[in-house]
Amino acid sequence: MxxxxxxxxxxxxxxxxxxxxxxxxxxxxxxxxxxxxxxxxxxxxxxxxxxxxxxxxxxxxxxxxxxxLSGSRENLKKLYQQGFHVCSEYFGKRLEQNESCTFCLDTIFGHDQPTIK
CATH class of the missing domain: 1.20.5 (Single alpha-helices involved in coiled-coils or other helix-helix interfaces)
Structure with missing residues (x-):
């Protein structure tokens, strides 16, 4: 088998x-x-x-x-771009050519700072 x-x-x-x-x-x-x-x-x-x-x-x-930016800050930005101060120090005065202002920029872009107690 x-x-x-x-x-x-x-x-x-x-x-x-x-x-x-x-x-x-x-x-x-x-x-x-x-x-x-x-x-x-x-x-x-x-x-x-x-x-x-x-x-x-x-x-x-x-x-x-x-x-x-809020609407009011946008308006300030437009005024600044058109050559005007928007800071409280020089508000409405003309910027010199190629001049920038730290106070204006802080007014436009600065955020509310908390108060220190």
Whole structure:
């Protein structure tokens, strides 16, 4: 009888294939668990990323709003650009050519300083 026809040999081969199949199924279950874990982590990170983007946009918008001049300061800036002092020291006087005035710039762009007690 040939090797392939021997019933014990066939049974051994069948047992070996069955074991390999069980091992393969166990490996696939482990991979499935890892994929599930990675997908959950990815979903959590995507949500966190979206939240951080939203916060960054809000922070950027607030910074942009803070840098924006009020209407009255815009008017002072235009007067200054036309060559007039807007500071309380020299208000309305003409600036010399290529002259700049720190007091005017502070009046236009300066922020309210908190008072020291």
């Amino acid at each position: 040939s090797e392939h026809g021997n019933p014990s040999n066939i049974y051994d081969r069948f047992a070996q294939v069955t074991k390999q199949t069980h091992d393969l199924v166990a490996n696939m279950e482990q991979l499935q668990a890892q994929v599930t874990e990675l997908m959950e982590t990815n979903a959590e990170l995507s949500i966190e990323n979206d939240h951080l983007r939203t916060m960054l946009k809000k922070m950027h918008q607030q910074k942009h709003d803070d840098d924006h």
